[in-house]
Amino acid sequence: MRGGSVAVVGGSIAGCAAALAASRGGAERITVLERADARLRDRGVGIALHSDRYDELRDAGYVAPEMPWAPLTRRVWSVRDGEADHGRAIGEQPFPFRAYSWGSLWSELRRRVPERVSYRSGAVVTGVEPDAEGVTLRLADGHQERFDVVIGADGYRSVVREAMFPGADASYAGYVGWRGTSPDVADLPADGNDAHNIVFPGGHCMIYRIPDGAGGHRLNWVLYTAPPQVDGLHPDLRTPTSLPPGRLNSELTGHLRALVAEHFPPYWAARVLRTPAETTFIQPIYDLEVPHYTSGRMALVGDAASVARPHIGGGSVKALQDATALEAAWVAGDSWEEVLANYDARRGPVGAAMVALARRMGDAQVENTPDWSAMDQAAFDGWWQEQNSGSDRRSGFGGHSMKGR
Ligand SMILES: Cc1cc2nc3c(=O)[nH]c(=O)nc-3n(C[C@H](O)[C@H](O)[C@H](O)COP(=O)(O)OP(=O)(O)OC[C@H]3O[C@@H](n4cnc5c(N)ncnc54)[C@H](O)[C@@H]3O)c2cc1C
Incomplete structure (x- = not known):
């Protein structure tokens, strides 16, 4: 699918990666609308990426060795x-x-967003109005703009998700x-x-x-x-x-x-x-799950699509993998309908599986903690195994593997 205009709402980790995906997929005009006007790099907390997932994302061209780690x-x-x-x-x-560090990971991703992408800081999307052939976005400054496709990368309080599935809140x-x-x-x-x-x-x-x-x-x-x-x-x-x-x-x-x-x-x-x-x-x-990752001419990536509790250590991996799947669907699809249906089929089940595993981990590690002080290594291994026992290839601690997908 080549050409067309695409808006990405949110310019954080998922948003930068989605803009890169849209560019590689062949979209003609890409606009990122990010609410924050201060530099996002100041978010200084830690993000841990599983090494095997890193290798896959590096091979896909979304992360690189020069990002400080x-x-x-x-x-x-x-x-x-x-x-x-x-x-x-x-x-x-x-x-x-x-x-x-969250800030340095974001800075490197931001650097990878091609120059032809218009990245607008301080742009707050207040309304999302889909129709059969596209989506109109209303901005806080009173302007409105129409796009062929809108990607919601606007985090767990997503306005794009609200337009797709009203009431599907975290x-x-x-x-x-x-x-x-x-x-x-x-x-x-x-x-x-x-x-x-x-x-x-x-x-x-x-x-x-x-x-x-x-x-x-x-x-x-x-x-x-x-x-x-x-x-x-x-x-x-x-x-x-x-x-x-x-x-x-x-x-x-x-x-x-x-x-x-x-x-x-x-x-x-x-x-x-x-x-x-x-x-x-x-x-x-x-916790957040959605019935689908796409609806009409809209798609969700990252935390806007699903939020798995952080014990799974895979939220950023999931956001970056969403973008790689979007790129693959884009390259393979001949119409917007095909691209979006293909993306939904690849990512919907992954999001749901990760949320389920992360819930089990939250239950075991916070809500119903064991008598830790009575544990030895063998008891610990059994307890850990129990949390992971229902996992399949689509979930897994640190995020699922993209190999063979
Ligand atoms: C306590 C905690 C620990 C974590 N630890 C890890 C970890 O170790 N490893 C890991 O992989 N993941 C971890 N995560 C998860 C990870 O931080 C997220 O999954 C990941 O950053 C994905 O972010 P995102 O880009 O989807 O959303 P966000 O980073 O929330 O970005 C959304 C962006 O959209 C913008 N926005 C929102 N609304 C609008 C609007 N209306 N108009 C314009 N812009 C808008 C926001 O300003 C923001 O920049 C952790 C999360 C938590 C809460």
């Missing part, structure tokens, strides 16, 4: 054990991931991810190549090293647990939104800090508690 090889799960500085390891597993999983980064990387165990998962009743905290974009590293952590029942918090969480740095109320921050002080081994507690509170933020955790 830090290797991770093993993940160690630990509980507090009295005053033992690093606590006690209850299980270890291979963890072949590449750790990125649902709050009942817990949050409290995130932060710090420069505190001087004496990490195993030269920093281990990821650490500190576990406690009702949650866990992933900690790993990411590149700082200037040749050094930062420590990245994300703690998952149910928030306390405090006034004014829950309505915010149930309406999909995140609480950026500076907007966390002191009751919530106080609760999380007390949890860390009580349940973390002293070494890791110090690292999390030394992170300046005003630089930490909260992302409520959501």
Whole structure:
């Protein structure tokens, strides 16, 4: 399918990759409309990509070795054990991931978006009006523009999805991810190549090293647990939104800090508690599935299409794979109908399988945690296997394999 005008709503990871896909697919005029006017690169938190998925995405031309990354090889799960500085390891597993800073991964993807693509920052889409032959987008500045095809890469609160499937919203999983980064990387165990998962009743905290974009590293952590029942918090969480740095109320921050002080081994507690509170933020955790990835002349990619809880470590992989599948469908299809039907058939089942696996992981790792301190390596392996037992080739920890697809 060659020619035509395409709008991509959202210019984050999925949006940049979708613009690249549309360009390679042969679209004539491509416009990316991104709400943020500040540079997105400032989103400084970590993203981990499974090494095998990275290799596939590199071969597909969506990621490249020059994107700064830090290797991770093993993940160690630990509980507090009295005053033992690093606590006690209850299980270890291979963890072949590449750790990125979100901002540097995005910058490199942005750089790959061809110059002929018009990338418009500060462009907010407020209305999406499909008809039989295309889609009209209304912008916050009062303008409207019509395109042959619109790709929604506008995240979990997607306005494109709302036009396709009204009411298909993200649902709050009942817990949050409290995130932060710090420069505190001087004496990490195993030269920093281990990821650490500190576990406690009702949650866990992933900690790993990411590149700082200037040749050094930062420590990245994300703690998952149910928030306390405090006034004014829950309505915010149930309406999909995140609480950026500076907007966390002191009751919530106080609760999380007390949890860390009580349940973390002293070494890791110090690292999390030394992170300046005003630089930490909260992302409520959501589940999202859609009946289809396409409808009429509209398609969804990345978090706009489906959100799998982050325990699966595959959200960005899924977004990038969506783009590669879109490119393949584009190249193979002779009409918009063929391109979009082919894309939906390839990606719909993958999204649903990943959401299901991530739900099982959230249940086991946060909502119904085991008695971690009673676990040894054998018990840990069985517990991990149980979460993964229903997985098929379309899901899998770190994202599914594209080989043979
Ligand atoms: C706590 C947590 C940890 C995670 N850890 C990992 C990990 O380790 N590995 C991994 O692979 N994934 C991880 N993920 C998932 C990953 O961050 C996302 O899946 C991935 O970034 C895909 O993003 P996206 O581009 O689809 O959406 P987003 O990054 O949300 O981008 C949507 C873009 O659309 C723009 N936009 C929205 N509405 C409009 C509008 N109306 N008009 C114009 N623009 C608009 C926004 O400004 C934004 O830039 C994690 C997620 C969470 C919450």
